[in-house]
Amino acid sequence: MRVSIIVHHMKKNTRVIHPPGVVLPADNRPLVAPIYQSVKFTFDDSLQTESFLRGERAGFFYSRTSNPTLRQLELLLAELQGREDCLLTGSGVAAVAACLLSSCRQGDHILAFVESYGPTRYLVQHLLGRYGVTHTLLSIEDRAGIERVLAGTPTRLVIFESPTNPVTKIADIGHLTAHARQHGAMTVLDNTLAGFHNHGGCAVDIFLHSLTKYASGHGDVMGGAIIANGPIISRMRKDVVSLGPTLDPHAAFLIQRGMRTYFLRYERQCANALAIAEFLVRHPRVTRVFYPGLASHPQHLLATQQMRDFGAMVTFELAGGAAECDRLADALRYFAISASLGSVESLVLPSRLLGGKEFTREQRTASLIDEGTVRLSVGLEDVGDLIEDLRQALDKAFAP
Ligand SMILES: Cc1ncc(COP(=O)(O)O)c(C=O)c1O
Missing domain, CATH: 3.40.640.10 (Type I PLP-dependent aspartate aminotransferase-like (Major domain))
Incomplete structure:
Protein backbone atom coordinates (compact mmCIF):
# COMPACT_ATOMS: atom_id res chain seq x y z
CA MET A 1 0.00 0.00 0.00
CA ARG A 2 1.33 3.45 -0.91
CA VAL A 3 0.97 5.09 2.53
CA SER A 4 2.84 2.41 4.48
CA ILE A 5 5.91 3.02 2.28
CA ILE A 6 6.15 6.66 3.33
CA VAL A 7 5.08 6.26 6.96
CA HIS A 8 8.33 7.65 8.47
CA HIS A 9 7.75 11.02 6.75
CA MET A 10 4.21 11.43 7.99
CA LYS A 11 3.20 14.20 10.34
CA LYS A 12 0.53 13.25 12.87
CA ASN A 13 -2.14 15.30 11.11
CA THR A 14 -1.43 13.26 7.97
CA ARG A 15 -1.38 9.99 9.91
CA VAL A 16 -4.93 10.45 11.22
CA ILE A 17 -6.09 10.59 7.60
CA HIS A 18 -3.92 7.63 6.56
CA PRO A 19 -4.05 5.30 9.63
CA PRO A 20 -2.11 2.01 9.83
CA GLY A 21 -3.54 -0.74 7.61
CA VAL A 22 -4.43 -4.11 9.14
CA VAL A 23 -4.24 -7.04 6.73
CA LEU A 24 -5.64 -10.44 7.69
CA PRO A 25 -3.45 -13.43 6.84
CA ALA A 26 -4.78 -15.41 3.86
CA ASP A 27 -5.82 -18.34 6.13
CA ASN A 28 -7.61 -16.12 8.69
CA ARG A 29 -11.07 -14.61 8.05
CA PRO A 30 -14.05 -13.22 9.97
CA LEU A 31 -17.15 -15.42 10.21
CA VAL A 32 -19.33 -12.39 9.55
CA ALA A 33 -18.26 -10.40 6.50
CA PRO A 34 -17.10 -6.89 7.49
CA ILE A 35 -19.07 -3.82 6.49
CA TYR A 36 -17.24 -2.05 3.68
CA GLN A 37 -18.26 1.35 5.00
CA SER A 38 -16.21 3.11 2.36
CA VAL A 39 -17.41 5.36 -0.44
CA LYS A 40 -14.16 4.92 -2.36
CA PHE A 41 -11.84 2.06 -3.30
CA THR A 42 -8.41 2.40 -4.81
CA PHE A 43 -6.10 0.34 -7.04
CA ASP A 44 -2.30 0.44 -6.97
CA ASP A 45 -1.93 2.62 -10.05
CA SER A 46 -3.85 4.62 -12.63
CA LEU A 47 -3.50 1.96 -15.35
CA GLN A 48 -5.27 -0.61 -13.15
CA THR A 49 -7.90 2.01 -12.28
CA GLU A 50 -8.52 2.70 -15.95
CA SER A 51 -8.65 -1.02 -16.67
CA PHE A 52 -11.38 -1.38 -14.00
CA LEU A 53 -13.34 1.58 -15.37
CA ARG A 54 -13.25 -0.02 -18.83
CA GLY A 55 -14.75 -3.18 -17.34
CA GLU A 56 -11.57 -5.19 -18.06
CA ARG A 57 -10.85 -6.26 -14.48
CA ALA A 58 -12.75 -6.97 -11.28
CA GLY A 59 -12.84 -4.64 -8.29
CA PHE A 60 -14.69 -1.76 -6.73
CA PHE A 61 -14.19 1.99 -7.16
CA TYR A 62 -17.17 4.06 -6.00
CA SER A 63 -20.00 2.81 -3.77
CA ARG A 260 -29.93 -15.05 8.60
CA THR A 261 -33.20 -15.53 10.47
CA TYR A 262 -35.50 -14.84 7.50
CA PHE A 263 -36.86 -18.38 7.15
CA LEU A 264 -37.33 -18.90 10.89
CA ARG A 265 -39.15 -15.59 11.24
CA TYR A 266 -41.27 -15.99 8.13
CA GLU A 267 -42.37 -19.52 9.04
CA ARG A 268 -43.22 -18.62 12.64
CA GLN A 269 -45.01 -15.41 11.63
CA CYS A 270 -47.07 -17.42 9.12
CA ALA A 271 -47.96 -19.99 11.81
CA ASN A 272 -48.98 -17.17 14.18
CA ALA A 273 -50.99 -15.51 11.39
CA LEU A 274 -52.86 -18.73 10.59
CA ALA A 275 -53.72 -19.32 14.27
CA ILE A 276 -55.00 -15.74 14.55
CA ALA A 277 -57.01 -16.05 11.32
CA GLU A 278 -58.62 -19.24 12.67
CA PHE A 279 -59.45 -17.50 15.95
CA LEU A 280 -60.99 -14.54 14.11
CA VAL A 281 -63.12 -16.76 11.84
CA ARG A 282 -64.83 -18.15 14.94
CA HIS A 283 -65.38 -14.77 16.66
CA PRO A 284 -69.01 -13.56 16.55
CA ARG A 285 -68.11 -9.85 15.92
CA VAL A 286 -65.96 -10.71 12.89
CA THR A 287 -67.94 -10.91 9.66
CA ARG A 288 -65.13 -11.87 7.26
CA VAL A 289 -61.46 -12.89 7.45
CA PHE A 290 -58.95 -12.55 4.61
CA TYR A 291 -55.98 -14.92 4.90
CA PRO A 292 -54.87 -17.09 1.95
CA GLY A 293 -53.94 -19.96 4.28
CA LEU A 294 -57.58 -20.39 5.36
CA ALA A 295 -59.47 -23.06 3.43
CA SER A 296 -62.38 -20.56 3.30
CA HIS A 297 -60.28 -17.96 1.38
CA PRO A 298 -61.85 -17.78 -2.13
CA GLN A 299 -58.44 -18.35 -3.76
CA HIS A 300 -56.99 -20.80 -1.23
CA LEU A 301 -56.45 -23.46 -3.92
CA LEU A 302 -54.65 -21.03 -6.25
CA ALA A 303 -52.55 -19.82 -3.28
CA THR A 304 -51.50 -23.38 -2.40
CA GLN A 305 -50.53 -23.98 -6.05
CA GLN A 306 -48.41 -20.82 -6.26
CA MET A 307 -47.02 -20.40 -2.73
CA ARG A 308 -45.31 -22.47 -0.06
CA ASP A 309 -46.71 -20.35 2.78
CA PHE A 310 -49.01 -17.37 2.99
CA GLY A 311 -47.43 -14.44 4.81
CA ALA A 312 -48.12 -12.65 8.09
CA MET A 313 -50.83 -10.21 7.05
CA VAL A 314 -54.34 -11.02 8.29
CA THR A 315 -57.21 -8.71 7.43
CA PHE A 316 -60.76 -8.89 8.75
CA GLU A 317 -64.05 -7.03 8.88
CA LEU A 318 -65.97 -5.96 11.95
CA ALA A 319 -69.74 -5.68 11.95
CA GLY A 320 -69.59 -2.35 13.81
CA GLY A 321 -67.78 -0.37 11.09
CA ALA A 322 -65.16 2.36 11.52
CA ALA A 323 -65.97 3.20 15.15
CA GLU A 324 -65.57 -0.43 16.23
CA CYS A 325 -62.30 -0.66 14.26
CA ASP A 326 -60.95 2.39 16.09
CA ARG A 327 -61.96 1.04 19.50
CA LEU A 328 -60.33 -2.29 18.70
CA ALA A 329 -57.06 -0.72 17.54
CA ASP A 330 -56.96 1.57 20.60
CA ALA A 331 -57.62 -1.33 23.01
CA LEU A 332 -54.90 -3.66 21.65
CA ARG A 333 -51.80 -3.90 23.86
CA TYR A 334 -49.34 -5.83 21.72
CA PHE A 335 -50.37 -4.60 18.26
CA ALA A 336 -49.00 -1.06 17.68
CA ILE A 337 -50.96 1.28 15.43
CA SER A 338 -48.35 1.81 12.75
CA ALA A 339 -47.38 1.51 9.10
CA SER A 340 -45.34 -1.23 7.45
CA LEU A 341 -45.49 -4.99 7.97
CA GLY A 342 -43.38 -8.14 8.17
CA SER A 343 -41.20 -7.22 11.17
CA VAL A 344 -40.97 -9.07 14.47
CA GLU A 345 -43.50 -6.82 16.22
CA SER A 346 -47.26 -7.03 15.60
CA LEU A 347 -49.07 -4.05 14.10
CA VAL A 348 -52.66 -2.99 13.45
CA LEU A 349 -54.26 -0.54 11.02
CA PRO A 350 -57.97 0.28 11.39
CA SER A 351 -60.01 1.20 8.30
CA ARG A 352 -59.49 4.97 8.63
CA LEU A 353 -55.71 4.44 8.24
CA LEU A 354 -55.89 2.09 5.26
CA GLY A 355 -55.18 3.49 1.79
CA GLY A 356 -57.46 3.98 -1.17
CA LYS A 357 -58.94 7.35 -0.15
CA GLU A 358 -58.47 8.58 -3.73
CA PHE A 359 -60.37 5.65 -5.26
CA THR A 360 -63.47 6.14 -7.38
CA ARG A 361 -66.57 4.37 -6.02
CA GLU A 362 -65.97 1.53 -8.51
CA GLN A 363 -62.30 1.16 -7.52
CA ARG A 364 -63.22 1.25 -3.82
CA THR A 365 -65.66 -1.61 -4.39
CA ALA A 366 -62.99 -3.60 -6.24
CA SER A 367 -60.44 -2.93 -3.46
CA LEU A 368 -62.75 -4.66 -0.89
CA ILE A 369 -61.61 -2.10 1.72
CA ASP A 370 -64.64 -1.27 3.83
CA GLU A 371 -65.52 0.87 6.87
CA GLY A 372 -65.09 -2.20 9.05
CA THR A 373 -61.76 -3.42 7.64
CA VAL A 374 -58.83 -3.99 10.03
CA ARG A 375 -55.35 -5.05 8.90
CA LEU A 376 -52.98 -6.95 11.18
CA SER A 377 -49.31 -7.58 10.55
CA VAL A 378 -48.55 -10.51 12.80
CA GLY A 379 -45.18 -10.60 14.55
CA LEU A 380 -43.17 -13.07 16.57
CA GLU A 381 -44.77 -12.60 19.99
CA ASP A 382 -46.26 -15.64 21.70
CA VAL A 383 -49.36 -16.49 19.68
CA GLY A 384 -51.39 -17.16 22.85
CA ASP A 385 -50.64 -13.64 24.06
CA LEU A 386 -51.64 -12.19 20.69
CA ILE A 387 -54.94 -14.10 20.60
CA GLU A 388 -55.76 -13.10 24.21
CA ASP A 389 -54.98 -9.50 23.29
CA LEU A 390 -57.34 -9.65 20.32
CA ARG A 391 -60.03 -11.31 22.45
CA GLN A 392 -59.96 -8.58 25.13
CA ALA A 393 -59.79 -5.78 22.53
CA LEU A 394 -62.73 -7.23 20.55
CA ASP A 395 -64.75 -7.34 23.81
CA LYS A 396 -63.91 -3.68 24.48
CA ALA A 397 -64.57 -2.64 20.87
CA PHE A 398 -68.07 -4.06 20.91
CA ALA A 399 -70.34 -1.36 22.32
CA PRO A 400 -73.92 -2.71 22.21
C1 LIG B 1 -45.93 -4.20 -1.40
C2 LIG B 1 -45.04 -3.08 -1.03
N1 LIG B 1 -44.17 -2.61 -1.92
C3 LIG B 1 -43.34 -1.59 -1.63
C4 LIG B 1 -43.37 -0.98 -0.40
C5 LIG B 1 -42.47 0.19 -0.14
O1 LIG B 1 -41.38 -0.14 0.61
P1 LIG B 1 -40.53 0.94 1.40
O2 LIG B 1 -41.39 1.43 2.51
O3 LIG B 1 -39.33 0.14 1.83
O4 LIG B 1 -40.19 2.03 0.46
C6 LIG B 1 -44.27 -1.42 0.56
C7 LIG B 1 -44.32 -0.76 1.87
O5 LIG B 1 -45.24 -0.92 2.64
C8 LIG B 1 -45.13 -2.49 0.24
O6 LIG B 1 -46.03 -2.96 1.12
Whole structure:
Protein backbone atom coordinates (compact mmCIF):
# COMPACT_ATOMS: atom_id res chain seq x y z
CA MET A 1 0.00 0.00 0.00
CA ARG A 2 1.33 3.45 -0.91
CA VAL A 3 0.97 5.09 2.53
CA SER A 4 2.84 2.41 4.48
CA ILE A 5 5.91 3.02 2.28
CA ILE A 6 6.15 6.66 3.33
CA VAL A 7 5.08 6.26 6.96
CA HIS A 8 8.33 7.65 8.47
CA HIS A 9 7.75 11.02 6.75
CA MET A 10 4.21 11.43 7.99
CA LYS A 11 3.20 14.20 10.34
CA LYS A 12 0.53 13.25 12.87
CA ASN A 13 -2.14 15.30 11.11
CA THR A 14 -1.43 13.26 7.97
CA ARG A 15 -1.38 9.99 9.91
CA VAL A 16 -4.93 10.45 11.22
CA ILE A 17 -6.09 10.59 7.60
CA HIS A 18 -3.92 7.63 6.56
CA PRO A 19 -4.05 5.30 9.63
CA PRO A 20 -2.11 2.01 9.83
CA GLY A 21 -3.54 -0.74 7.61
CA VAL A 22 -4.43 -4.11 9.14
CA VAL A 23 -4.24 -7.04 6.73
CA LEU A 24 -5.64 -10.44 7.69
CA PRO A 25 -3.45 -13.43 6.84
CA ALA A 26 -4.78 -15.41 3.86
CA ASP A 27 -5.82 -18.34 6.13
CA ASN A 28 -7.61 -16.12 8.69
CA ARG A 29 -11.07 -14.61 8.05
CA PRO A 30 -14.05 -13.22 9.97
CA LEU A 31 -17.15 -15.42 10.21
CA VAL A 32 -19.33 -12.39 9.55
CA ALA A 33 -18.26 -10.40 6.50
CA PRO A 34 -17.10 -6.89 7.49
CA ILE A 35 -19.07 -3.82 6.49
CA TYR A 36 -17.24 -2.05 3.68
CA GLN A 37 -18.26 1.35 5.00
CA SER A 38 -16.21 3.11 2.36
CA VAL A 39 -17.41 5.36 -0.44
CA LYS A 40 -14.16 4.92 -2.36
CA PHE A 41 -11.84 2.06 -3.30
CA THR A 42 -8.41 2.40 -4.81
CA PHE A 43 -6.10 0.34 -7.04
CA ASP A 44 -2.30 0.44 -6.97
CA ASP A 45 -1.93 2.62 -10.05
CA SER A 46 -3.85 4.62 -12.63
CA LEU A 47 -3.50 1.96 -15.35
CA GLN A 48 -5.27 -0.61 -13.15
CA THR A 49 -7.90 2.01 -12.28
CA GLU A 50 -8.52 2.70 -15.95
CA SER A 51 -8.65 -1.02 -16.67
CA PHE A 52 -11.38 -1.38 -14.00
CA LEU A 53 -13.34 1.58 -15.37
CA ARG A 54 -13.25 -0.02 -18.83
CA GLY A 55 -14.75 -3.18 -17.34
CA GLU A 56 -11.57 -5.19 -18.06
CA ARG A 57 -10.85 -6.26 -14.48
CA ALA A 58 -12.75 -6.97 -11.28
CA GLY A 59 -12.84 -4.64 -8.29
CA PHE A 60 -14.69 -1.76 -6.73
CA PHE A 61 -14.19 1.99 -7.16
CA TYR A 62 -17.17 4.06 -6.00
CA SER A 63 -20.00 2.81 -3.77
CA ARG A 64 -22.88 4.38 -5.71
CA THR A 65 -21.89 2.01 -8.52
CA SER A 66 -20.91 -1.03 -6.45
CA ASN A 67 -19.73 -2.03 -2.98
CA PRO A 68 -18.72 -5.48 -1.65
CA THR A 69 -21.23 -5.42 1.24
CA LEU A 70 -24.06 -4.63 -1.17
CA ARG A 71 -22.79 -7.18 -3.68
CA GLN A 72 -22.90 -9.99 -1.12
CA LEU A 73 -26.54 -9.17 -0.32
CA GLU A 74 -27.40 -8.86 -4.03
CA LEU A 75 -25.99 -12.32 -4.76
CA LEU A 76 -27.86 -13.84 -1.81
CA LEU A 77 -31.24 -12.32 -2.72
CA ALA A 78 -30.92 -13.21 -6.43
CA GLU A 79 -30.20 -16.82 -5.49
CA LEU A 80 -33.11 -17.03 -3.04
CA GLN A 81 -35.53 -15.60 -5.60
CA GLY A 82 -34.20 -17.91 -8.31
CA ARG A 83 -32.86 -15.31 -10.74
CA GLU A 84 -29.35 -14.37 -11.91
CA ASP A 85 -28.83 -10.91 -10.51
CA CYS A 86 -30.10 -8.23 -8.15
CA LEU A 87 -29.83 -4.48 -7.78
CA LEU A 88 -30.24 -2.91 -4.33
CA THR A 89 -31.89 0.43 -3.60
CA GLY A 90 -32.34 2.62 -0.54
CA SER A 91 -36.03 1.72 -0.06
CA GLY A 92 -38.70 -0.51 -1.56
CA VAL A 93 -40.33 2.42 -3.30
CA ALA A 94 -36.95 3.35 -4.82
CA ALA A 95 -36.83 -0.16 -6.33
CA VAL A 96 -40.32 0.29 -7.82
CA ALA A 97 -39.52 3.78 -9.15
CA ALA A 98 -36.11 2.80 -10.57
CA CYS A 99 -37.56 -0.27 -12.26
CA LEU A 100 -40.41 1.68 -13.85
CA LEU A 101 -38.27 4.65 -14.93
CA SER A 102 -35.60 2.40 -16.39
CA SER A 103 -38.05 0.13 -18.22
CA CYS A 104 -40.36 2.69 -19.85
CA ARG A 105 -40.08 5.34 -22.46
CA GLN A 106 -42.46 8.02 -23.77
CA GLY A 107 -45.52 6.50 -25.43
CA ASP A 108 -45.31 3.19 -23.56
CA HIS A 109 -48.39 1.70 -21.87
CA ILE A 110 -48.43 0.04 -18.42
CA LEU A 111 -51.07 -2.30 -17.01
CA ALA A 112 -51.42 -1.78 -13.25
CA PHE A 113 -53.96 -2.69 -10.58
CA VAL A 114 -56.26 -1.00 -8.09
CA GLU A 115 -55.00 -3.40 -5.40
CA SER A 116 -51.34 -2.31 -5.76
CA TYR A 117 -49.36 -0.38 -3.14
CA GLY A 118 -50.40 3.32 -3.14
CA PRO A 119 -47.02 4.84 -4.12
CA THR A 120 -46.72 2.32 -6.99
CA ARG A 121 -50.08 3.51 -8.32
CA TYR A 122 -48.91 7.11 -7.84
CA LEU A 123 -45.76 6.45 -9.88
CA VAL A 124 -47.74 4.82 -12.70
CA GLN A 125 -50.67 7.24 -12.73
CA HIS A 126 -48.99 10.56 -11.98
CA LEU A 127 -45.21 10.60 -12.24
CA LEU A 128 -44.85 8.44 -15.37
CA GLY A 129 -47.95 10.10 -16.77
CA ARG A 130 -45.98 13.37 -16.80
CA TYR A 131 -43.40 11.70 -19.06
CA GLY A 132 -45.97 10.51 -21.59
CA VAL A 133 -46.41 6.95 -20.30
CA THR A 134 -50.05 5.84 -20.35
CA HIS A 135 -51.68 3.21 -18.18
CA THR A 136 -54.77 1.12 -17.57
CA LEU A 137 -55.82 0.40 -13.99
CA LEU A 138 -57.83 -2.81 -13.52
CA SER A 139 -58.74 -5.05 -10.61
CA ILE A 140 -56.34 -7.99 -10.27
CA GLU A 141 -59.46 -10.21 -10.35
CA ASP A 142 -60.54 -8.91 -13.77
CA ARG A 143 -59.20 -11.79 -15.89
CA ALA A 144 -61.23 -10.82 -18.95
CA GLY A 145 -60.04 -7.20 -18.64
CA ILE A 146 -56.40 -8.33 -18.41
CA GLU A 147 -56.78 -10.44 -21.56
CA ARG A 148 -58.60 -7.63 -23.38
CA VAL A 149 -56.04 -4.93 -22.52
CA LEU A 150 -53.00 -7.07 -23.31
CA ALA A 151 -54.49 -8.20 -26.63
CA GLY A 152 -55.79 -4.75 -27.61
CA THR A 153 -53.13 -2.27 -26.40
CA PRO A 154 -49.39 -2.73 -26.99
CA THR A 155 -48.13 -2.87 -23.39
CA ARG A 156 -44.59 -2.40 -22.15
CA LEU A 157 -45.09 -3.95 -18.73
CA VAL A 158 -47.58 -5.34 -16.24
CA ILE A 159 -46.88 -4.49 -12.59
CA PHE A 160 -48.75 -6.38 -9.87
CA GLU A 161 -48.66 -7.84 -6.34
CA SER A 162 -49.72 -11.12 -4.74
CA PRO A 163 -51.06 -11.43 -2.09
CA THR A 164 -52.46 -7.92 -2.37
CA ASN A 165 -52.48 -5.48 0.51
CA PRO A 166 -54.62 -5.41 2.65
CA VAL A 167 -57.22 -8.00 1.59
CA THR A 168 -54.82 -10.73 0.40
CA LYS A 169 -56.25 -11.32 -3.08
CA ILE A 170 -54.13 -13.84 -4.96
CA ALA A 171 -53.09 -12.90 -8.51
CA ASP A 172 -53.29 -15.78 -10.98
CA ILE A 173 -49.61 -15.44 -11.91
CA GLY A 174 -49.66 -18.18 -14.57
CA HIS A 175 -52.58 -16.51 -16.37
CA LEU A 176 -50.97 -13.07 -16.18
CA THR A 177 -47.50 -14.09 -17.32
CA ALA A 178 -48.82 -16.27 -20.16
CA HIS A 179 -50.92 -13.45 -21.61
CA ALA A 180 -48.16 -10.87 -21.06
CA ARG A 181 -45.58 -13.06 -22.86
CA GLN A 182 -47.97 -13.76 -25.71
CA HIS A 183 -48.31 -10.02 -26.32
CA GLY A 184 -44.70 -8.99 -25.62
CA ALA A 185 -45.24 -7.31 -22.25
CA MET A 186 -42.78 -7.67 -19.34
CA THR A 187 -44.15 -8.80 -15.98
CA VAL A 188 -43.04 -7.09 -12.76
CA LEU A 189 -44.15 -8.68 -9.48
CA ASP A 190 -43.75 -6.74 -6.25
CA ASN A 191 -43.10 -9.85 -4.16
CA THR A 192 -42.61 -8.07 -0.83
CA LEU A 193 -45.50 -9.79 0.94
CA ALA A 194 -44.79 -13.27 -0.40
CA GLY A 195 -41.04 -13.18 0.24
CA PHE A 196 -37.96 -14.43 -1.59
CA HIS A 197 -38.79 -18.13 -1.31
CA ASN A 198 -42.16 -17.81 -3.05
CA HIS A 199 -43.06 -17.40 -6.75
CA GLY A 200 -39.52 -18.01 -8.06
CA GLY A 201 -40.83 -20.82 -10.27
CA CYS A 202 -43.33 -18.50 -11.99
CA ALA A 203 -42.47 -16.98 -15.37
CA VAL A 204 -42.13 -13.48 -13.90
CA ASP A 205 -39.51 -11.25 -15.56
CA ILE A 206 -38.71 -8.89 -12.68
CA PHE A 207 -39.25 -9.21 -8.92
CA LEU A 208 -39.35 -6.18 -6.65
CA HIS A 209 -38.97 -6.26 -2.86
CA SER A 210 -39.12 -3.83 -0.02
CA LEU A 211 -36.29 -5.09 2.20
CA THR A 212 -37.75 -2.91 4.95
CA LYS A 213 -40.23 -5.71 5.66
CA TYR A 214 -39.39 -9.44 6.04
CA ALA A 215 -35.76 -9.15 4.86
CA SER A 216 -34.50 -6.79 7.55
CA GLY A 217 -37.25 -8.05 9.83
CA HIS A 218 -36.58 -5.78 12.81
CA GLY A 219 -38.12 -2.47 11.77
CA ASP A 220 -34.82 -0.61 12.01
CA VAL A 221 -33.60 -0.26 8.43
CA MET A 222 -35.01 0.43 4.96
CA GLY A 223 -34.01 -1.03 1.60
CA GLY A 224 -35.26 -2.32 -1.72
CA ALA A 225 -34.28 -4.86 -4.37
CA ILE A 226 -34.85 -5.45 -8.07
CA ILE A 227 -34.22 -9.09 -9.00
CA ALA A 228 -34.15 -10.48 -12.55
CA ASN A 229 -31.95 -12.28 -15.01
CA GLY A 230 -28.53 -10.84 -15.87
CA PRO A 231 -29.22 -8.79 -19.01
CA ILE A 232 -32.22 -7.00 -17.45
CA ILE A 233 -30.26 -6.05 -14.32
CA SER A 234 -27.15 -4.97 -16.30
CA ARG A 235 -29.28 -2.67 -18.44
CA MET A 236 -31.05 -1.26 -15.40
CA ARG A 237 -27.87 -0.83 -13.36
CA LYS A 238 -26.61 1.73 -15.90
CA ASP A 239 -29.71 3.87 -15.42
CA VAL A 240 -29.97 3.36 -11.66
CA VAL A 241 -26.36 4.40 -11.02
CA SER A 242 -27.33 7.75 -12.53
CA LEU A 243 -30.66 7.96 -10.72
CA GLY A 244 -28.77 7.40 -7.45
CA PRO A 245 -31.10 5.59 -5.00
CA THR A 246 -28.12 3.76 -3.43
CA LEU A 247 -28.40 1.57 -0.33
CA ASP A 248 -25.89 2.45 2.38
CA PRO A 249 -23.40 -0.36 3.26
CA HIS A 250 -24.39 -0.27 6.92
CA ALA A 251 -28.06 -0.76 5.94
CA ALA A 252 -27.02 -3.64 3.65
CA PHE A 253 -25.11 -5.21 6.54
CA LEU A 254 -28.17 -5.00 8.82
CA ILE A 255 -30.40 -6.50 6.11
CA GLN A 256 -27.88 -9.27 5.55
CA ARG A 257 -27.95 -9.97 9.28
CA GLY A 258 -31.75 -9.99 9.17
CA MET A 259 -31.67 -12.52 6.34
CA ARG A 260 -29.93 -15.05 8.60
CA THR A 261 -33.20 -15.53 10.47
CA TYR A 262 -35.50 -14.84 7.50
CA PHE A 263 -36.86 -18.38 7.15
CA LEU A 264 -37.33 -18.90 10.89
CA ARG A 265 -39.15 -15.59 11.24
CA TYR A 266 -41.27 -15.99 8.13
CA GLU A 267 -42.37 -19.52 9.04
CA ARG A 268 -43.22 -18.62 12.64
CA GLN A 269 -45.01 -15.41 11.63
CA CYS A 270 -47.07 -17.42 9.12
CA ALA A 271 -47.96 -19.99 11.81
CA ASN A 272 -48.98 -17.17 14.18
CA ALA A 273 -50.99 -15.51 11.39
CA LEU A 274 -52.86 -18.73 10.59
CA ALA A 275 -53.72 -19.32 14.27
CA ILE A 276 -55.00 -15.74 14.55
CA ALA A 277 -57.01 -16.05 11.32
CA GLU A 278 -58.62 -19.24 12.67
CA PHE A 279 -59.45 -17.50 15.95
CA LEU A 280 -60.99 -14.54 14.11
CA VAL A 281 -63.12 -16.76 11.84
CA ARG A 282 -64.83 -18.15 14.94
CA HIS A 283 -65.38 -14.77 16.66
CA PRO A 284 -69.01 -13.56 16.55
CA ARG A 285 -68.11 -9.85 15.92
CA VAL A 286 -65.96 -10.71 12.89
CA THR A 287 -67.94 -10.91 9.66
CA ARG A 288 -65.13 -11.87 7.26
CA VAL A 289 -61.46 -12.89 7.45
CA PHE A 290 -58.95 -12.55 4.61
CA TYR A 291 -55.98 -14.92 4.90
CA PRO A 292 -54.87 -17.09 1.95
CA GLY A 293 -53.94 -19.96 4.28
CA LEU A 294 -57.58 -20.39 5.36
CA ALA A 295 -59.47 -23.06 3.43
CA SER A 296 -62.38 -20.56 3.30
CA HIS A 297 -60.28 -17.96 1.38
CA PRO A 298 -61.85 -17.78 -2.13
CA GLN A 299 -58.44 -18.35 -3.76
CA HIS A 300 -56.99 -20.80 -1.23
CA LEU A 301 -56.45 -23.46 -3.92
CA LEU A 302 -54.65 -21.03 -6.25
CA ALA A 303 -52.55 -19.82 -3.28
CA THR A 304 -51.50 -23.38 -2.40
CA GLN A 305 -50.53 -23.98 -6.05
CA GLN A 306 -48.41 -20.82 -6.26
CA MET A 307 -47.02 -20.40 -2.73
CA ARG A 308 -45.31 -22.47 -0.06
CA ASP A 309 -46.71 -20.35 2.78
CA PHE A 310 -49.01 -17.37 2.99
CA GLY A 311 -47.43 -14.44 4.81
CA ALA A 312 -48.12 -12.65 8.09
CA MET A 313 -50.83 -10.21 7.05
CA VAL A 314 -54.34 -11.02 8.29
CA THR A 315 -57.21 -8.71 7.43
CA PHE A 316 -60.76 -8.89 8.75
CA GLU A 317 -64.05 -7.03 8.88
CA LEU A 318 -65.97 -5.96 11.95
CA ALA A 319 -69.74 -5.68 11.95
CA GLY A 320 -69.59 -2.35 13.81
CA GLY A 321 -67.78 -0.37 11.09
CA ALA A 322 -65.16 2.36 11.52
CA ALA A 323 -65.97 3.20 15.15
CA GLU A 324 -65.57 -0.43 16.23
CA CYS A 325 -62.30 -0.66 14.26
CA ASP A 326 -60.95 2.39 16.09
CA ARG A 327 -61.96 1.04 19.50
CA LEU A 328 -60.33 -2.29 18.70
CA ALA A 329 -57.06 -0.72 17.54
CA ASP A 330 -56.96 1.57 20.60
CA ALA A 331 -57.62 -1.33 23.01
CA LEU A 332 -54.90 -3.66 21.65
CA ARG A 333 -51.80 -3.90 23.86
CA TYR A 334 -49.34 -5.83 21.72
CA PHE A 335 -50.37 -4.60 18.26
CA ALA A 336 -49.00 -1.06 17.68
CA ILE A 337 -50.96 1.28 15.43
CA SER A 338 -48.35 1.81 12.75
CA ALA A 339 -47.38 1.51 9.10
CA SER A 340 -45.34 -1.23 7.45
CA LEU A 341 -45.49 -4.99 7.97
CA GLY A 342 -43.38 -8.14 8.17
CA SER A 343 -41.20 -7.22 11.17
CA VAL A 344 -40.97 -9.07 14.47
CA GLU A 345 -43.50 -6.82 16.22
CA SER A 346 -47.26 -7.03 15.60
CA LEU A 347 -49.07 -4.05 14.10
CA VAL A 348 -52.66 -2.99 13.45
CA LEU A 349 -54.26 -0.54 11.02
CA PRO A 350 -57.97 0.28 11.39
CA SER A 351 -60.01 1.20 8.30
CA ARG A 352 -59.49 4.97 8.63
CA LEU A 353 -55.71 4.44 8.24
CA LEU A 354 -55.89 2.09 5.26
CA GLY A 355 -55.18 3.49 1.79
CA GLY A 356 -57.46 3.98 -1.17
CA LYS A 357 -58.94 7.35 -0.15
CA GLU A 358 -58.47 8.58 -3.73
CA PHE A 359 -60.37 5.65 -5.26
CA THR A 360 -63.47 6.14 -7.38
CA ARG A 361 -66.57 4.37 -6.02
CA GLU A 362 -65.97 1.53 -8.51
CA GLN A 363 -62.30 1.16 -7.52
CA ARG A 364 -63.22 1.25 -3.82
CA THR A 365 -65.66 -1.61 -4.39
CA ALA A 366 -62.99 -3.60 -6.24
CA SER A 367 -60.44 -2.93 -3.46
CA LEU A 368 -62.75 -4.66 -0.89
CA ILE A 369 -61.61 -2.10 1.72
CA ASP A 370 -64.64 -1.27 3.83
CA GLU A 371 -65.52 0.87 6.87
CA GLY A 372 -65.09 -2.20 9.05
CA THR A 373 -61.76 -3.42 7.64
CA VAL A 374 -58.83 -3.99 10.03
CA ARG A 375 -55.35 -5.05 8.90
CA LEU A 376 -52.98 -6.95 11.18
CA SER A 377 -49.31 -7.58 10.55
CA VAL A 378 -48.55 -10.51 12.80
CA GLY A 379 -45.18 -10.60 14.55
CA LEU A 380 -43.17 -13.07 16.57
CA GLU A 381 -44.77 -12.60 19.99
CA ASP A 382 -46.26 -15.64 21.70
CA VAL A 383 -49.36 -16.49 19.68
CA GLY A 384 -51.39 -17.16 22.85
CA ASP A 385 -50.64 -13.64 24.06
CA LEU A 386 -51.64 -12.19 20.69
CA ILE A 387 -54.94 -14.10 20.60
CA GLU A 388 -55.76 -13.10 24.21
CA ASP A 389 -54.98 -9.50 23.29
CA LEU A 390 -57.34 -9.65 20.32
CA ARG A 391 -60.03 -11.31 22.45
CA GLN A 392 -59.96 -8.58 25.13
CA ALA A 393 -59.79 -5.78 22.53
CA LEU A 394 -62.73 -7.23 20.55
CA ASP A 395 -64.75 -7.34 23.81
CA LYS A 396 -63.91 -3.68 24.48
CA ALA A 397 -64.57 -2.64 20.87
CA PHE A 398 -68.07 -4.06 20.91
CA ALA A 399 -70.34 -1.36 22.32
CA PRO A 400 -73.92 -2.71 22.21
C1 LIG B 1 -45.93 -4.20 -1.40
C2 LIG B 1 -45.04 -3.08 -1.03
N1 LIG B 1 -44.17 -2.61 -1.92
C3 LIG B 1 -43.34 -1.59 -1.63
C4 LIG B 1 -43.37 -0.98 -0.40
C5 LIG B 1 -42.47 0.19 -0.14
O1 LIG B 1 -41.38 -0.14 0.61
P1 LIG B 1 -40.53 0.94 1.40
O2 LIG B 1 -41.39 1.43 2.51
O3 LIG B 1 -39.33 0.14 1.83
O4 LIG B 1 -40.19 2.03 0.46
C6 LIG B 1 -44.27 -1.42 0.56
C7 LIG B 1 -44.32 -0.76 1.87
O5 LIG B 1 -45.24 -0.92 2.64
C8 LIG B 1 -45.13 -2.49 0.24
O6 LIG B 1 -46.03 -2.96 1.12
